[in-house]
Amino acid sequence: MSRVKLPPNARWSNELVTCPYCGIASPRAEAWVCGRWIKMLPYPCDCAGYRKNLARVEQRERERRERAEPRLDVPERFERAEVDASSYAETIKTGLGLYLWGGNGNGKTTTAWGVAGILAAEGWSVEVTTLGKIGSSVSDTYSTADTQDALFRKLSRCDLLVLDDLGKEKPSETSGALLYRIVNERYEAQRQMLITSNYSRGKLAARLAEGCAPSTAQAIASRLSEMTAAIEFTGTDRRIA
Numbered sequence: 016m017s018r019v020k021l022p023p024n025a026r027w028s029n030e031l032v033t034c035p036y037c038g039i040a041s042p043r044a045e046a047w048v049c050g051r052w053i054k055m056l057p058y059p060c061d062c063a064g065y066r067k068n069l070a071r072v073e074q075r076e077r078e079r080r081e082r083a084e085p086r087l088d089v090p091e092r093f094e095r096a097e098v099d100a101s102s103y104a105e106t107i108k109t110g111l112g113l114y115l116w117g118g119n120g121n122g123k124t125t126t127a128w129g130v131a132g133i134l135a136a137e138g139w140s141v142e143v144t145t146l147g148k149i150g151s152s153v154s155d156t157y158s159t160a161d162t163q164d165a166l167f168r169k170l171s172r173c174d175l176l177v178l179d180d181l182g183k184e185k186p187s188e189t190s191g192a193l194l195y196r197i198v199n200e201r202y203e204a205q206r207q208m209l210i211t212s213n214y215s216r217g218k219l220a221a222r223l224a225e226g227c228a229p230s231t232a233q234a235i236a237s238r239l240s241e242m243t244a245a246i247e248f249t250g251t252d253r254r255i256a
């Protein structure tokens with residue numbers, strides 16, 4: 016059994032995961048969030064490689080707290096909305112991303128802005144955008160290699176990236192490649208994403224595959240499954256998968 020000390024809301028699960036640092040299978044931890052046990056990311060492991068990475072994450076957290084004023088401009092209509100996004104924000108803080116999905120008008124976007132606002136107020140750098148907006152910035156006539164580098168740096172390095180209404184735009188090779196790049200960079204940097212979509216993660220893969228290579232769509236869906244807990248917004252209850 017691992018000697019890692021878990022936070023008070025977490026326990027060890029029966030699921031074994033292979034540590035990318037030492038290659039040894041160890042139990043994955045799960046945390047009690049929003050009324051359910053959800054798998055924690057990272058798992059954690061006991062080895063030097065894992066601990067080194069954790070130290071890097073903690074250093075980042077310290078830098079975050081030391082940072083000056085938060086700078087997230089929450090649109091007024093979301094600022095006024097009365098949703099309790101605190102349990103979602105707590106989930107993000109455990110290192111896990113969120114995938115909020117379900118039909119329109121069930122409060123996904125409002126919740127996403129609520130989480131963004133809470134974390135920004137605690138010093139997190141948060142970007143809230145859509146794949147469509149990112150795509151427009153990239154294809155903008157005035158866009159240069161420098162402005163694109165700056166954009167991708169921001170998207171991969173911000174503490175939390177919120178992608179609203181994923182799957183809304185007509186899927187294409189370009190948007191599929193763009194999404195894969197963003198998701199993969201954040202995956203490798205172990206930084207969380209909060210995604211809202213009308214599609215479940217499985218349906219999103221099918222949706223993306225309408226315009227891009229099925230292998231790209233699958234790779235995106237698989238990364239998202241590892242990075243996020245999916246929560247279905249049905250209007251009345253919220254189910255975690």
Ligand SMILES: [Zn+2]
Pocket residue numbers: 034035036037038039060061062063064065
């Ligand atoms: Zn390890």
